[in-house]
């Protein structure tokens with residue numbers, strides 16, 4: 053009779069490897085990170101030392117926290133584009149209020165807009181069902197506007213960076229950046245929240261199938277409002293950390309971190325459609341982006357070329373990663 | 381077909397088909413051979429691999445091993461389009477229309493001719509389909525019919541129907557059977573998957589039985605073969621408990637208190653529900669019988685707090701309630717298992733998270749989860765419903781029947797006092813069905829109650845104490861299950877009076893509104 057078509061043998065090495073990676077999505081990311089560091093070391097022998105690592109961590113941490121905001125909102129199928137503005141506002145208010153307020157009051161004043169913007173985002177998305185992209189973009193613009201008005205009122209008083217934030221942003225303890233004192237608990241809390249608390253479960257459930265969550269008794273607006281308030285808070289804290297690192301308050305301080313924070317979450321395997329992802333991947337994603345930036349910097353390319361390359365690499369990494377962890 | 385004189389060449393012949401998903405062997409060694417003009421049943425328990433085989437035959441997924449011959453020629457069906465060119469067309473287990481597009485755009489997308497499609501839709505018992513309607517807004521049963529019509533419209537040589545009838549009420553299912561039978565008579569072949577033996581014996585010539593991913597036998601369908609098939613499917617005998625016997629036993633200890641658990645009066649909702657009144661007692665399983673679109677969907681949704689009724693009252697334990705959100709109903713102990721499982725499941729999440737979802741819903745439950753306790757509760761519900769958890773990491777990887785079980789297990793784990801089950805056994809195999817009947821009776825024995833809509837009339841006698849018949853948005857009759865043989869139920873569902881025992885022509889246009897209230 054006719055010839056038979058025998059399809060490929062099951063469980064070849066490649067497939068097994070793929071399966072292994074699909075089950076542990078962190079591993080390919082960590083491998084990528086190591087490869088990038090290795091390339092860096094080859095291009096500039098000796099660059100990868102203790103100081104470089106501490107420095108990379110310092111810059112990766114604010115990005116990673118903001119990417120945490122993106123991870124959590126993306127799990128529900130949302131996004132928070134206001135994190136940059138929120139971080140900038142907290143930083144700016146802190147730096148200007150510390151001049152003639154006691155630190156606690158300055159801190160509270162700095163966190164106020166963060167919570168407020170988070171609340172408005174949450175109500176807009178959760179109650180009035182505005183698309184999160186539009187909602188957070190809107191509040192972000194409004195926030196920037198307010199900040200400009202505010203700047204004029206404090207222009208005379210000047211600004212300074214509180215010592216504590218200096219210490220947190222740039223200081224080292226036994227070679228470790230002090231920012232880790234903030235980051236480790238925050239990261240642990242986010243991971244714990246996502247995996248082990250009812251709220252975390254609801255983020256995933258709501259993002260995966262809102263109707264199903266509703267039929268199980270979940271009130272969407274509650275979850276979403278709480279989520280965006282938390283996101284605002286985290287962004288505000290990041291702003292304080294970031295001002296300690298950058299030391300120059302400006303009206304667009306944290307703005308350049310917004311899109312990389314989204315990219316870090318996506319590279320880390322969180323789906324922008326909701327329901328899938330986690331914070332560990334995001335942290336590695338933030339590290340990858342930070343190392344990549346260093347790498348492109350030492351290549352001494354013109355800024356334009358660097359950005360183009362950066363964009364391509366992000367696209368490529370994300371696509372490749374999805375192919376690895378998606379199995380059919 | 382047993383007496384087929386000519387040795388025919390099979391139209392489709394698959395042997396040694398295997399498919400692994402990592403550690404999960406969905407198919408190990410499946411074979412299937414279909415003759416021209418044959419209606420061939422593909423049977424097996426939930427998770428046996430039926431849907432996987434259908435997907436492989438139609439190019440939706442690739443097999444790891446195996447040989448597929450179409451009209452004697454080896455074909456490597458690499459894509460659904462290739463399968464279609466080879467004359468193979470599937471209706472998959474889950475609705476295939478894109479929810480955000482209207483029907484017409486969906487047809488264009490697949491290059492389906494519109495006029496034949498419309499003709500088939502009418503033929504299949506849906507006279508007034510609005511082709512501009514968005515698929516999302518179409519009820520599940522109708523969506524299934526549209527899927528079938530879409531397949532029929534391109535006149536395939538082999539039609540593969542994966543639980544086509546599972547979501548259909550009796551009148552629509554009947555139409556489907558008719559059409560399928562005619563396909564067979566006109567020399568086309570049909571592969572027919574169903575967990576309903578009535579349909580298999582009425583329709584099919586032969587059956588291939590799968591167990592754990594391997595073909596364990598091919599049998600001719602003849603009277604009395606059912607038991608043999610079940611045995612092959614499950615690898616063991618099961619006894620069909622006539623629950624009527626179990627019922628009297630479990631009923632005894634229930635104390636009838638003064639208030640009914642649920643009391644519905646004059647419920648109204650849009651054009652769908654006009655006047656629905658009934659009571660549900662503690663310890664009672666009440667069956668709801670209705671044809672497609674008589675308002676049963678809306679009734680269940682209203683009782684579950686999912687939509688707000690326009691008029692009428694609902695009382696729980698004698699106190700009037702007004703649900704504005706499903707969480708209100710859940711707080712009153714009323715849980716809802718929707719007919720469409722995609723409405724109930726977070727597909728990318730694990731079995732465990734899906735079952736435990738209601739635990740975290742309330743604001744005060746947002747804190748840390750007691751993992752050990754949760755694991756225990758979930759695994760006992762999983763065991764109770766015999767969920768095949770080999771692919772439990774993501775619910776979407778479970779077989780259809782196992783997904784369905786998860787929707788029920790959730791409320792068993794949550795220990796709901798009243799369960800509103802909308803066609804809960806859809807796509808569930810015979811073995812587990814028995815288990816679910818038993819479960820419902822047990823719950824009733826514990827003083828819990830259930831409202832049970834089913835499209836499979838046979839089930840009414842198995843689980844229900846009482847039958848509520850809905851027609852045209854009204855309760856037209858309620859009667860004890862003793863009077864509910866299938867012909868009686870069928871007549872009632874068509875809105876015909878129960879008194880007229882003689883053969884009432886289906887044409888008789890009687891609407892006995894008088895008998896409404898209990």
Ligand SMILES: Nc1ncnc2c1ncn2[C@@H]1O[C@H](COP(=O)(O)OP(=O)(O)OP(=O)(O)O)[C@@H](O)[C@H]1O
Pocket residue numbers: 401404405406407424425426427428429430431432433473768770771776777778779780781782807809
């Ligand atoms: N993508 C996947 N990943 C992992 N396992 C899978 C995947 N798809 C199917 N399976 C597994 O393969 C087995 C067979 O599934 P299949 O859907 O073919 O069953 P079925 O016979 O159609 O059952 P049912 O009667 O419930 O529809 C199941 O155990 C299922 O969990």
Ligand SMILES: [Mg+2]
Pocket residue numbers: 430431432473542779780781
């Ligand atoms: Mg199936």
